[in-house]
Amino acid sequence: MSWTLKTESPFALDAVIDAHGWIQLHPFIQPPDRPGFDYTLRLASSGRVITCRVAPVEQGIEVTTTTKLNAAKLNAAESKELQQAAAWMVGLDLDLRPFYAHARGEPRLAHMEAGAKGRLLRAPTVYEDLVKTILTTNTTWSGTRRMNETLVNTYGPAATDADPAHADPADGAARHAFPEPARLAAVDPDELRATVKVGYRAPYIVALAQAVATGTLDLETLKDPALSTEEVRKFLLSIKGVGDYAAANMLLLLGHYDFVPVDTAAVKSVGQMWHNGERIGAKEVYAAFENWRPYRGLAYWFWQWD
DNA sequence: GGTAGACCTGGACGC
DNA sequence: GCGTCCAGGTCTACC
Numbered sequence: 261m262s263w264t265l266k267t268e269s270p271f272a273l274d275a276v277i278d279a280h281g282w283i284q285l286h287p288f289i290q291p292p293d294r295p296g297f298d299y300t301l302r303l304a305s306s307g308r309v310i311t312c313r314v315a316p317v318e319q320g321i322e323v324t325t326t327t328k329l330n331a332a333k334l335n336a337a338e339s340k341e342l343q344q345a346a347a348w349m350v351g352l353d354l355d356l357r358p359f360y361a362h363a364r365g366e367p368r369l370a371h372m373e374a375g376a377k378g379r380l381l382r383a384p385t386v387y388e389d390l391v392k393t394i395l396t397t398n399t400t401w402s403g404t405r406r407m408n409e410t411l412v413n414t415y416g417p418a419a420t421d422a423d424p425a426h427a428d429p430a431d432g433a434a435r436h437a438f439p440e441p442a443r444l445a446a447v448d449p450d451e452l453r454a455t456v457k458v459g460y461r462a463p464y465i466v467a468l469a470q471a472v473a474t475g476t477l478d479l480e481t482l483k484d485p486a487l488s489t490e491e492v493r494k495f496l497l498s499i500k501g502v503g504d505y506a507a508a509n510m511l512l513l514l515g516h517y518d519f520v521p522v523d524t525a526a527v528k529s530v531g532q533m534w535h536n537g538e539r540i541g542a543k544e545v546y547a548a549f550e551n552w553r554p555y556r557g558l559a560y561w562f563w564q565w566d
Numbered sequence: 567g568g569t570a571g572a573c574c575t576g577g578a579c580g581c
Numbered sequence: 582g583c584g585t586c587c588a589g590g591t592c593t594a595c596c
Contacts (some may be wrong), residue, residue, distance in 0.1 A: 396589095396590090397589075397590045397591070398573085398574080398575095398588085398589045398590040398591070399574085399575070399576085399588085399589055399590085400575090400576075400577085400588075400589065402576080402577090403575065403576065403577095403589085406575095406576085407575090453574085457574085457575065457576090458574085458575090459573070459574030459575055460572090460573040460574055460575095460591090460592095461573095461574080461591095462574095464591090500591090500592080501590095501591070501592090502591085503590060503591045503592080504590085504591090505590060505591085506590075506591085523589080523590075524588075524589065524590090
């Protein structure tokens with residue numbers, strides 16, 4: 261089964277994929293031999309775990325199911341859920357034309373409008389993106405990838421009726437969806453620490469999963485574009501394990517662009533470009549992008565440094 | 567409001 | 582092979 265989803269605003273799937281490293285985090289798989297990506301998800305409406313293939317078409321994407329579930333077609337609710345998830349993942353709801361107009365004339369951002377850049381690949385749920393963001397804190401990118409892969413393969417449900425032809429191209433293993441909140445909520449933090457080697461992040465992840473699973477924390481409300489940036493930021497910062505960097509990263513994913521995920525790379529880049537390589541802090545990073553309000557984070561993220 | 571130290575892991579390095 | 586050091590954000594205690 262397949263569906264074509266389109267948007268009115270400038271769009272390029274390869275720009276979404278290349279915007280950051282999320283494509284390297286399971287359940288995303290980037291096939292080496294064709295454009296687009298594969299993603300394994302559990303459909304909440306039925307509990308089925310399927311793998312879908314997302315490929316570029318003009319002004320949008322084509323979404324195709326790639327498992328043997330093709331033989332047992334998705335029902336209406338499942339189809340709707342899959343299409344909504346795919347549209348959210350690639351940001352079909354976003355319109356960056358106001359930013360392009362704002363950035364017109366800045367040579368270091370000219371590549372954005374030309375390449376329809378600005379969207380960042382995201383998971384179907386805010387919960388998944390938040391767990392992944394916590395896994396990016398205080399570690400290297402290779403550490404993030406390792407922790408995420410182990411988390412997904414250990415606690416994520418395997419694709420039902422998986423077609424061996426569509427197994428993980430890296431090792432042929434069955435693909436897994438991201439672990440449900442209820443699954444991680446039931447894991448002892450010490451076990452998570454031992455199996456996934458997430459270290460001190462274990463209690464943060466379990467507490468987050470428990471809050472989502474019990475309904476104490478409704479992260480999906482953060483997708484509401486009517487919420488102000490400050491409202492969303494305050495909400496995120498109230499979660500244990502989420503600090504300024506993690507909140508800013510999540511804000512970018514949620515379509516709020518005024519905060520910069522200040523990490524060591526940010527202070528290094530800004531220090532080299534505007535402070536003769538001197539050691540600087542978050543204050544100087546924000547000062548460097550002051551003229552880009554309310555898009556400071558977006559301008560920073562796509563700034564061409566050389 | 568600002569700062570120091572602890573939290574974990576993997577990788578680099580020296581022996 | 583083993584031990585030590587370091588990088589990477591957030592939290593807590595303290596001033």
